[in-house]
Amino acid sequence: xxxxxxxxxxxxxxxxxxxxxxxxxxxxxxxxxxxxxxxxxxxxxxxxxxxxxxxxxxxxxxxxxxxxxxxxxxxxxxxxxxxxxxxxxxxxxxxxxxxxxxxxxxxxxxxxxxxxxxxxxxxxxxxxxxxxxxxxxxxxxxxxxxxxxxxxxxxxxxxxxxxxxxxxxxxxxxxxxxxxxxxxxxxxxxxxxxxxxxxxxxxxxxxxxxxxxxxxxxxxxxxxxxxxxxxxxxxxxxxxxxxxxxxxxxxxxxxxxxxxxxxxxxxxxxxxxxxxxxxxxxxxxxxxxxxxxxxxxxxxxxxxxxxxxxxxxxxxxxxxxxxxxxxxxxxxxxxxxxxxxxxxxxxxxxxxxxxxxxxxxxxxxxxxxxxxxxxxxxxxxxxxxxxxxxxxxxxxxxxxxxxxxxxxxxxxxxxxxxxxxxxxxxxxxxxxxxxxxxxxxxxxxxxxxxxxxxxxxxxxxxxxxxxxxxxxxxxxxxxxxxxxxxxxxxxxxxxxxxxxxxxxxxxxxxxxxxxxxxxxxxxxxxxxxxx
Amino acid sequence: xxxxxxxxxxxxxxxxxxxxxxxxxxxxxxxxxxxxxxxxxxxxxxxxxxxxxxxxxxxxxxxxxxxxxxxxxxxxxxxxxxxxxxxxxxxxxxxxxxxxxxxxxxxxxxxxxxxxxxxxxxxxxxxxxxxxxxxxxxxxxxxxxxxxxxxxxxxxxxxxxxxxxxxxxxxxxxxxxxxxxxxxxxxxxxxxx
Numbered sequence: 001x002x003x004x005x006x007x008x009x010x011x012x013x014x015x016x017x018x019x020x021x022x023x024x025x026x027x028x029x030x031x032x033x034x035x036x037x038x039x040x041x042x043x044x045x046x047x048x049x050x051x052x053x054x055x056x057x058x059x060x061x062x063x064x065x066x067x068x069x070x071x072x073x074x075x076x077x078x079x080x081x082x083x084x085x086x087x088x089x090x091x092x093x094x095x096x097x098x099x100x101x102x103x104x105x106x107x108x109x110x111x112x113x114x115x116x117x118x119x120x121x122x123x124x125x126x127x128x129x130x131x132x133x134x135x136x137x138x139x140x141x142x143x144x145x146x147x148x149x150x151x152x153x154x155x156x157x158x159x160x161x162x163x164x165x166x167x168x169x170x171x172x173x174x175x176x177x178x179x180x181x182x183x184x185x186x187x188x189x190x191x192x193x194x195x196x197x198x199x200x201x202x203x204x205x206x207x208x209x210x211x212x213x214x215x216x217x218x219x220x221x222x223x224x225x226x227x228x229x230x231x232x233x234x235x236x237x238x239x240x241x242x243x244x245x246x247x248x249x250x251x252x253x254x255x256x257x258x259x260x261x262x263x264x265x266x267x268x269x270x271x272x273x274x275x276x277x278x279x280x281x282x283x284x285x286x287x288x289x290x291x292x293x294x295x296x297x298x299x300x301x302x303x304x305x306x307x308x309x310x311x312x313x314x315x316x317x318x319x320x321x322x323x324x325x326x327x328x329x330x331x332x333x334x335x336x337x338x339x340x341x342x343x344x345x346x347x348x349x350x351x352x353x354x355x356x357x358x359x360x361x362x363x364x365x366x367x368x369x370x371x372x373x374x375x376x377x378x379x380x381x382x383x384x385x386x387x388x389x390x391x392x393x394x395x396x397x398x399x400x401x402x403x404x405x406x407x408x409x410x411x412x413x414x415x416x417x418x419x420x421x422x423x424x425x426x427x428x429x430x431x432x433x434x435x436x437x438x439x440x441x442x443x444x445x446x447x448x449x450x451x452x453x454x455x456x457x458x459x460x461x462x463x464x465x466x467x468x469x470x471x472x473x474x475x476x477x478x479x480x481x482x483x484x485x486x487x488x489x490x491x492x493x494x495x496x497x498x499x500x501x502x503x504x505x506x507x508x509x510x511x512x513x514x515x516x517x518x519x520x521x522x523x524x525x526x527x528x529x530x531x
Numbered sequence: 532x533x534x535x536x537x538x539x540x541x542x543x544x545x546x547x548x549x550x551x552x553x554x555x556x557x558x559x560x561x562x563x564x565x566x567x568x569x570x571x572x573x574x575x576x577x578x579x580x581x582x583x584x585x586x587x588x589x590x591x592x593x594x595x596x597x598x599x600x601x602x603x604x605x606x607x608x609x610x611x612x613x614x615x616x617x618x619x620x621x622x623x624x625x626x627x628x629x630x631x632x633x634x635x636x637x638x639x640x641x642x643x644x645x646x647x648x649x650x651x652x653x654x655x656x657x658x659x660x661x662x663x664x665x666x667x668x669x670x671x672x673x674x675x676x677x678x679x680x681x682x683x684x685x686x687x688x689x690x691x692x693x694x695x696x697x698x699x700x701x702x703x704x705x706x707x708x709x710x711x712x713x714x715x716x717x718x719x720x721x722x723x724x
Contacts, residue, residue: 002558004554004555004558004564006568029570030570032570033570113569114570166567166593166594167593169567169568169569169570170565170566170567170568170593171554171564171565171566171567171568172563172564172565172566172590172593173558173563173564239593241591242591242592242593243591243592243594245591245592246591246592246596316594316596317592317594317595317596318596318597321596328597328598329596329597329598329599330598330620331597331598331616331617331618331620332598332615332616332618332620332650333615333616334615334616335612335613335615335646336642336646337609337612337638337639337642337643337646338609338612338613338638339609339634339636339637339638340578340634341541341576341577341578341609341610341633341634342577342634343542343575343576343577344575344576344577344633345575346575346576376575379575383635453570
């Protein structure tokens with residue numbers, strides 16, 4: 001049966017049909033829709049497949065590893081930078097090995113549509129020495145989930161499934177297969193204790209599997225060679241394949257790569273059949289760099305490193321056309337009457353009131369800095385607020401403010417959202433408390449994970465307790481309601497807490513207007529249903 | 532046969548509903564389809580677009596090449612202009628004529644309209660007024676789809692009507708009727724221009 005599915009949805013359905021028992025994830029564009037699909041899927045609900053959001057990618061990765069240990073199939077989903085958060089657990093899961101199939105899904109965001117960098121998760125696959133799948137289209141995305149679970153179970157390692165924004169958020173018809181049973185509970189009897197003596201042996205085991213991984217790539221149905229008798233050979237990875245086909249159809253020699261590790265044998269053979277190679281890959285030049293060590297220093301390789309394709313940004317049919325030497329067709333120039341329209345905080349959003357108050361109070365200090373964090377409220381960096389000096393990674397607002405305060409900066413203010421605070425802010429706050437750092441932390445609590453579309457936030461109703469538990473003094477945990485009418489109170493409290501020499505936490509709390517509207521609609525619906 | 536369409540507007544204007552209707556019609560008609568959407572950060576009042584590709588043949592790229600778009604369907608006039616480099620020299624722009632101004636440096640309206648009018652094939656209309664007149668103030672996006680319907684060609688007007696009925700069936704007969712009325716008003720307006 002054919003279904004019109006986003007790449008993300010194809011992966012979710014592929015996982016359910018492959019007998020998934022749990023998805024573990026923290027929301028992050030462009031990966032969020034995978035978990036959301038599973039949360040609302042009928043079969044998944046009937047089966048009781050775990051799909052509740054996790055506090056961060058590390059807790060997600062570890063919980064999924066635990067489910068795998070118990071013998072069941074688990075999926076971990078995250079955006080590319082989530083791989084950094086779970087890297088410790090991820091890399092070591094390759095050493096422990098797995099029991100039930102374990103897929104780690106990383107959704108990369110070349111062009112940084114909704115991200116702070118464009119790191120390529122294939123590096124992580126190579127780093128952890130595990131197989132990587134990279135679908136070129138929605139159908140492959142669906143099919144690969146089942147293949148990846150099988151490979152994971154037969155090789156006893158986690159498998160990385162790497163997608164990019166354009167696949168995650170693009171819809172196409174997918175031929176959907178049958179529903180399979182879940183694995184039975186079957187806890188591992190192997191030792192997963194990574195003490196040095198055991199880890200050394202397991203690392204040698206993992207290295208010993210590399211030849212088998214290469215062989216799996218060589219025989220993979222997702223990797224294929226197309227021959228048209230050309231002098232230039234094109235290595236096309238993941239969705240790069242689509243842009244090549246869009247431009248040259250069947251008139252090209254292509255080595256399509258959708259399963260890694262690369263097979264040096266296949267690469268060498270392809271190079272020998274051609275005079276030069278063009279590497280078309282979305283993200284960073286992972287394959288371009290790797291094959292240079294396989295084909296010899298003098299062999300001509302073109303790609304992102306040589307400037308034949310742009311060094312940054314996602315691939316497009318146009319930049320690939322240029323790399324293929326295809327002349328650009330006729331097109332209109334850019335319009336003259338055009339202005340950028342950046343995203344902005346919604347009218348009526350509580351974050352707006354927080355920034356209005358912060359800017360008013362801080363204007364009275366000569367050398368203040370506000371350290372920001374990741375979420376809708378990062379938009380406070382843009383006009384009209386221009387309130388932030390930094391935004392680096394999840395949780396960095398509190399720890400950077402602490403470091404700056406340690407250096408003598410005053411006032412050092414951190415602003416962080418509720419979901420980001422529980423994701424990675426709590427440990428930094430404990431550091432600040434233990435050091436009695438002179439910082440003011442604003443936890444702008446909108447009762448949801450707003451930027452990714454309003455998912456449940458792990459700490460809702462727990463923030464005062466968390467702050468007190470971490471040791472913030474009770475008189476310096478202050479809650480306000482961010483509304484224009486409360487401005488005198490909010491600014492007074494902000495001023496008092498900035499003046500306090502130590503750690504203070506101010507929690508402006510008002511529900512996100514998007515989720516508030518959604519909840520109102522749901523209540524209305526429930527009311528009508530009860531009539 | 533193939534048709535490449537860019538749907539665009541400002542986050543929250545409902546372009547994805549238009550995409551959903553076209554997607555349903557295309558699936559029902561047995562066409563191949565790829566539809567690249569924008570989710571996440573840009574939905575917050577920023578510019579949004581969706582690349583929609585329909586074809587009787589296999590479609591590879593999720594993105595439309597520059598100069599390749601047959602129809603730009605826009606909920607906002609300046610947003611229509613944003614995709615000019617992607618419009619085919621023989622393509623058509625179907626757009627709302629009413630600016631949505633949420634930025635301080637929005638271009639001067641007369642110059643903007645003059646640039647739009649200088650394009651070879653443009654259909655523009657105050658879709659919000661038409662929707663209001665059709666008794667469905669929230670149906671501006673369906674008016675726009677109706678305006679674009681004669682240019683989509685690979686799908687008939689009737690196929691799109693059927694898709695509207697399917698997509699909105701969940702919300703009840705009244706909503707289906709209101710959206711069909713808005714759609715029909717768009718088709719009529721388009722045929723008059």
